[in-house]
Amino acid sequence: MSILVPQATAAGPRGLYVACRECLKDFRSSELVGRLCVTCRVHQRCAEVRGELETFIRKQRRYAAAGAAVKPEQLERLKRRLIRRIQEVAPDPRMGMELFEKELQAALAPTGVVSRGRVLEVVQASQLLR
Numbered sequence: 863m864s865i866l867v868p869q870a871t872a873a874g875p876r877g878l879y880v881a882c883r884e885c886l887k888d889f890r891s892s893e894l895v896g897r898l899c900v901t902c903r904v905h906q907r908c909a910e911v912r913g914e915l916e917t918f919i920r921k922q923r924r925y926a927a928a929g930a931a932v933k934p935e936q937l938e939r940l941k942r943r944l945i946r947r948i949q950e951v952a953p954d955p956r957m958g959m960e961l962f963e964k965e966l967q968a969a970l971a972p973t974g975v976v977s978r979g980r981v982l983e984v985v986q987a988s989q990l991l992r
């Protein structure tokens with residue numbers, strides 16, 4: 863959480879630009895809700911599911927190391943929940959897909975699952991760990 867006080871930064875041709883209080887990037891004031899941009903609102907909304915995804919991936923690795931498997935449906939369920947949360951905040955499907963990748967990256971990054979840029983590869987990689 864930023865402790866900086868958001869300020870109006872510039873008046874552009876399409877209206878007043880204001881900094882998002884979390885990422886500090888400038889947005890048209892109409893794009894902010896509670897002084898947060900859509901990306902930061904999605905990130906906030908997905909925090910719980912990201913934590914569960916991270917826990918799941920770690921569990922998957924422990925199980926794999928022990929020669930056991932976890933149910934793949936569990937991962938599918940978590941991904942669907944992530945998508946639903948994103949859709950609640952960002953109904954536009956294209957933006958939703960981008961944010962889905964971003965949120966999945968954020969969830970998997972702490973687990974050390976190597977990403978080559980595309981989350982779908984990351985997910986497949988994580989499924990191979992089973």
Ligand SMILES: [Zn+2]
Nearest residue numbers: 882885899902
């Ligand atoms: Zn932001």
